[in-house]
Amino acid sequence: MTAAEPSVDRARALVDDHVRAELPGWERSGRYPRELAAASGLTALFVSEPAGGLGLSYPDGMRVFEQLGRGDAAFAFSLSMHNAVAAALHGAGSPQLIATWGERLRAGDALGGFSLTEPQAGSDATAITTVARPDGQGWRVSGRKAWVSLAGEADLFLVVCHTGEGAGHRDIAIMAVDGQAPGVSFPRIYDKAASAFLPIGEMLLEDAPAQELVAAGTGMRAALAAIDVARCDIAAIATGLHAESLDTALRYARDRQAFGERVLDFQGIRWQLADAATDLEASRLLVQAAAERLGTPDGPVAVAHAKRFAPDAALRAAITCSEAMGAYGWLNDHPLARFIALAKMLQVVDGTAEVQRLVIGRDLDRQAERL
Ligand SMILES: Cc1cc2nc3c(=O)[nH]c(=O)nc-3n(C[C@H](O)[C@H](O)[C@H](O)COP(=O)(O)OP(=O)(O)OC[C@H]3O[C@@H](n4cnc5c(N)ncnc54)[C@H](O)[C@@H]3O)c2cc1C
Numbered sequence: 001m002t003a004a005e006p007s008v009d010r011a012r013a014l015v016d017d018h019v020r021a022e023l024p025g026w027e028r029s030g031r032y033p034r035e036l037a038a039a040s041g042l043t044a045l046f047v048s049e050p051a052g053g054l055g056l057s058y059p060d061g062m063r064v065f066e067q068l069g070r071g072d073a074a075f076a077f078s079l080s081m082h083n084a085v086a087a088a089l090h091g092a093g094s095p096q097l098i099a100t101w102g103e104r105l106r107a108g109d110a111l112g113g114f115s116l117t118e119p120q121a122g123s124d125a126t127a128i129t130t131v132a133r134p135d136g137q138g139w140r141v142s143g144r145k146a147w148v149s150l151a152g153e154a155d156l157f158l159v160v161c162h163t164g165e166g167a168g169h170r171d172i173a174i175m176a177v178d179g180q181a182p183g184v185s186f187p188r189i190y191d192k193a194a195s196a197f198l199p200i201g202e203m204l205l206e207d208a209p210a211q212e213l214v215a216a217g218t219g220m221r222a223a224l225a226a227i228d229v230a231r232c233d234i235a236a237i238a239t240g241l242h243a244e245s246l247d248t249a250l251r252y253a254r255d256r257q258a259f260g261e262r263v264l265d266f267q268g269i270r271w272q273l274a275d276a277a278t279d280l281e282a283s284r285l286l287v288q289a290a291a292e293r294l295g296t297p298d299g300p301v302a303v304a305h306a307k308r309f310a311p312d313a314a315l316r317a318a319i320t321c322s323e324a325m326g327a328y329g330w331l332n333d334h335p336l337a338r339f340i341a342l343a344k345m346l347q348v349v350d351g352t353a354e355v356q357r358l359v360i361g362r363d364l365d366r367q368a369e370r371l
Pocket of ligand 1: 081114115116117121122123124146147148149150200345348349350351352353354355358
């Protein structure tokens with residue numbers, strides 16, 4: 001048994017005892033289950049033990065996210081983002097910031113959000129225009145963020161912005177902004193294809209008070225490092241969605257008879273499920289290989305391979321598994337129709353497959369130079 005086992009078990013129990021049963025209610029009410037997130041015991045995965053967290057290694061953390069992905073990828077994603085914020089605060093925050101927010105974030109009493117994307121700046125994060133100016137006591141931030149997850153729900157947002165202290169993106173810093181502060185509003189919550197319970201929308205910052213988390217000069221590097229961990233989380237969540245899709249189809253194909261045979265005995269179905277099983281093995285190995293390299297120079301490209309592959313494989317698996325169940329694949333008794341929408345979401349969030357190919361392509365350039 002590793003140090004991660006209690007957390008993996010907790011994630012499995014959270015999914016088995018709560019997420020599957022309660023999800024239809026979350027969707028009907030459109031309400032984020034913050035009490036469940038707080039009670040999950042999974043809100044400080046990557047904060048060190050001396051600082052009061054669980055201090056999981058990245059490979060162990062990915063096993064937790066795989067379990068969460070079996071239940072609901074959107075809820076799992078919200079915990080991924082919260083954990084990224086909690087880890088960044090403890091890794092880079094001033095003693096004062098940690099004193100104000102640390103304990104509440106670790107306990108899940110406060111939730112964290114991450115605001116990088118803007119209406120005109122998605123994949124090209126260097127095109128952001130949000131600015132921060134010093135005001136003598138701290139900073140004031142102005143700008144409009146887009147695709148802010150937990151909009152209006154999270155308590156602390158890490159906002160990526162310019163400070164004017166350096167050319168190009170060298171002036172990018174990360175500011176800690178209280179979601180309730182004057183000058184912070186959420187003027188638009190998106191109407192999405194799935195996951196009504198997870199509020200995502202625009203965040204307007206009008207001279208909002210902020211504290212510096214990461215200063216200009218290292219802000220972009222710190223943001224990219226946090227995004228690498230988040231991308232690995234997403235690949236692990238996709239692996240969980242993939243595994244659950246396969247289990248769902250296997251149970252059905254084992255028990256369902258057609259033309260006097262088990263559906264699982266039809267070679268056409270069996271071979272498609274075999275391909276989904278091979279892809280699942282590949283996704284798991286890529287996620288673990290990437291997690292082991294996080295924080296090293298090989299991390300970004302290893303993560304790009306996992307983030308490029310796992311959501312695509314999960315989408316293919318969800319479609320294949322739904323087809324293997326015939327009409328029943330469309331029933332909400334099974335998660336497969338929802339999983340198809342969620343796998344599409346996982347392809348985009350924290351960097352699209354094309355952006356991962358850009359990262360891999362740049363690495364190929366370096367390899368070509370060495371040949
Ligand atoms: C569910 C969800 C939650 C999110 N939560 C957050 C959040 O909490 N905080 C946050 O900051 N952001 C969040 N995002 C935003 C997300 O990170 C961006 O959507 C993503 O980075 C892509 O940006 P975009 O949607 O603007 O696409 P665009 O950048 O406009 O891209 C459009 C298309 O062009 C392709 N493309 C772009 N550049 C290239 C290129 N150089 N070469 C080839 N193809 C290219 C893209 O792959 C895509 O297919 C969330 C997104 C989703 C879907």
